[in-house]
Amino acid sequence: MLLQALGPGQARFVGGAVRDSLLGLEAKDLDVATPLSPYEVMRALGAVGIKVVPTGITHGTVTAISDGQVVEITTLRSDVTTDGRRATVAFTDDWQQDAARRDFTINALFADPQTGELFDYFDGLADLRDHRVRFIGDPLTRIAEDHLRILRFFRFHARFGKGQPDEAGLRACVLRANDLMALSRERIADELLKLLAHPDPAATVSIMVEHGVLASVLPEIEQSALPRLERLVQAEQQSGIVPDGLRRLASLIPCDPALAEKIAARLKLSNRDRKRLASAVQAELDLNPRALSYRIGTESAIDRLLLAGLAEQAASVAHWDPPRLPIGGGVLIHKGLAPGPAVAKTLKIIEHQWVERGFPQGPEFDAIVSEVLAAEA
Incomplete structure (x- = not known):
């Protein structure tokens, strides 16, 4: 009913939902693009009783909630000005113009919700088939528009790519790596932790470290730390414990709690995550996993045990609820x-x-x- 309310030909699925569906993956976020203005969208959906929240109306985005499903609907846009951190946009009715402002070809695919017809303006289907993450147009231009695309390039390569990254994209990311310093540390941390949380990011992280991509924001990460990340990934897989970006960051930095605190502060991590990162890198390890879990908390105990390669011991406390001392x-x-x-x-x-x-x-x-x-x- 939601899409029908917008009218024939006035809505297409776009981005991750299309990409993931084509790969047979569950589409977590449902994004819809439309040539209608956000006010027209709100009027059309309100007329049929669908709740609409103007979550980002200045950038053309409203959020519709229908039958328990949350859908972001964004008016087609083109960039007017960009400064590497944010963009000023203008609305348009040109689907290809909207696709052209997106980062990678695999994220610029549209699909008609009624017919299933795909719209591929920049050979994203071929890149998806070849497991290649490629910038739309000139990589340097895309990075100048939003510096975070440097980290996104590697995050998407870790998830969807195979082999070496796209040569032009890699070259541009290396050339402009210092642009990361202009970003807020919160955005850097969020993107980096997402990258590290992929099933096996070790090969991609190795490329980033080899080319000095992280040197401007995390100079503490060196090539010598990569085997520790690889061992952690293996231990997580053996234990059946879900990958965790913060734990994997701990594997990449020196085993120095004071330094971990400084890195966490630099990345503007929450107080809880700062304490957890500092705890994870401590060398002290009680080989009695339940005693360790009781003393420092289950999450921190799992971190230390997995970082030590003790997969079986970590698994033994993963679902254990530490008891309370039965006396006061x-x-x-x-x-x-x-x-x-x-x-x-x-x-x-x-x-x-x-x-x-x-x-x-x-x-x-x-x-x-x-x-x-x-x-x-």
Whole structure:
């Protein structure tokens, strides 16, 4: 009903949804392009009772919500001015002009939702078939429009490419790598972590490091770190644990928590991710995976175990819920311990023994309490 409300020939699927469907992949984001203005889209959909939110109306984008499905609808555009970070756009009714402003040929495919007819203005179908990520037009021009396309080039190559990257695209990315310094660190971090989260980005990261693409923003990443990333990828696969971009970033930087904190701050990571990155690179490793998980948290324990290549141990705590110490200070006081610092000290000793013995409950735990109290008496 949503597409019908826009009228015949007035809407086409575009970008990732078309690309992924052609590859037999699940299309996560549904994007629609239309020559209608955003106000015309809102009126047409509102007339049939479809909720529309003006999420990016100055750039022609509204978000429609129909039958629980979220669809982004964007008016056809052309770039008026660009500065490498943002663009000023003008609306158009020219489908090819809209396609020409997109980054890669495989992302500029349109499909008619009614007939399934494909519209390929820049040989994206051939590139998709050949597993080639290629800029539309002159790569240097595309990068000048948005510097983030340097990282996107490698991210899409890691996901869809095979063999060496497109030569012209690689050459342009290397030549303009310092342009990354003009971007916000949040955008860099988001794109880099997406790249690292692909099933096996090691070969692509190796190309980036070899050509100095990351040197301006992450000079700490060196070629010598790549085997560690490869081992981590293997450990994740063996354990069945989902790939994680932040964990893989940890594999690429030196094992120095203070330096990890600086890198996390530079990338403007959240406080939670900063702490996690610093924890992941620590050399300290308790070979009792459940004890480690209890002490530093399951997520951080999995990070350290996988980075150490201990896939089986990581898998053993992946779905384990650490228990709570089954005693508090009040119970110890009730048992005759004088209130004060001794209570906290004794609790720590009990907790240590409890963890070391595998988190026993019932009579086994009561025996630990009795032993500790007797020793402290």
